[in-house]
Amino acid sequence: MSKIVIVFHSGYGHTKKVAEAVAAGSGAELLAIDAEGNLPEGGWDTLAAADAIVFGAPTYMGSPSWQFKKFADATSKAWFTRAWQDKVFGGFTNSASLNGDKQVSLIALQTLASQHGGIWVSLGLPPANSKAAARTDVNNLGGSVGLLVQSPSDASVEEIPSGDLDTAKLYGERIAAITAKLRG
Numbered sequence: 001m002s003k004i005v006i007v008f009h010s011g012y013g014h015t016k017k018v019a020e021a022v023a024a025g026s027g028a029e030l031l032a033i034d035a036e037g038n039l040p041e042g043g044w045d046t047l048a049a050a051d052a053i054v055f056g057a058p059t060y061m062g063s064p065s066w067q068f069k070k071f072a073d074a075t076s077k078a079w080f081t082r083a084w085q086d087k088v089f090g091g092f093t094n095s096a097s098l099n100g101d102k103q104v105s106l107i108a109l110q111t112l113a114s115q116h117g118g119i120w121v122s123l124g125l126p127p128a129n130s131k132a133a134a135r136t137d138v139n140n141l142g143g144s145v146g147l148l149v150q151s152p153s154d155a156s157v158e159e160i161p162s163g164d165l166d167t168a169k170l171y172g173e174r175i176a177a178i179t180a181k182l183r184g
């Protein structure tokens with residue numbers, strides 16, 4: 001069975017909830033980047049052993065949080081040896097506004113995966129964008145590159161729109177299916 005690892009940062013728990021939903025769909029192991037931008041003991045070995053790596057970060061000031069960026073810069077050690085070449089990658093971001101410049105963060109995650117020679121998994125779901133569409137619908141935010149989630153600024157972790165979490169689970173399933181095809 002393929003090994004999928006979700007490496008993510010979450011300052012206040014909302015992005016962690018999204019990571020858990022992606023894990024529910026993919027069977028992935030969660031690897032949290034801490035408040036100082038560091039991985040737990042053995043974290044780099046966990047990533048080295050993964051068939052697929054999913055990046056997750058909240059959008060802060062229009063880009064991934066600095067803790068995620070510190071992690072991203074630290075992946076240069078793996079880059080030097082092409083250690084992550086041909087792994088499968090995906091990514092997600094979460095922020096307060098419907099737009100909130102989430103796409104900037106997602107492109108940063110996709111670019112990081114591409115620097116490593118990875119195979120990026122798009123969201124693969126049509127947008128729910130008709131007049132009748134609601135926030136409870138799957139992909140109501142209309143993402144395509146990866147997974148977008150909106151947590152309103154005054155929403156608790158338990159109040160993240162259910163449609164976005166359903167979308168997260170489906171994205172996890174897609175990553176698992178594609179990883180199984182490509183990596184066995």
Ligand SMILES: Cc1cc2nc3c(=O)[nH]c(=O)nc-3n(C[C@H](O)[C@H](O)[C@H](O)COP(=O)(O)O)c2cc1C
Pocket residue numbers: 009010011012013014015016058059060061062063094095096097098099100101151152153
């Ligand atoms: C320093 C900071 C900057 C933020 N910048 C943005 C932003 O650019 N766009 C946005 O929509 N939300 C922004 N937010 C809101 C967060 O993205 C939102 O609260 C998110 O759910 C936090 O996720 P977390 O609980 O995993 O840290 C910002 C929050 C903080 C603390």
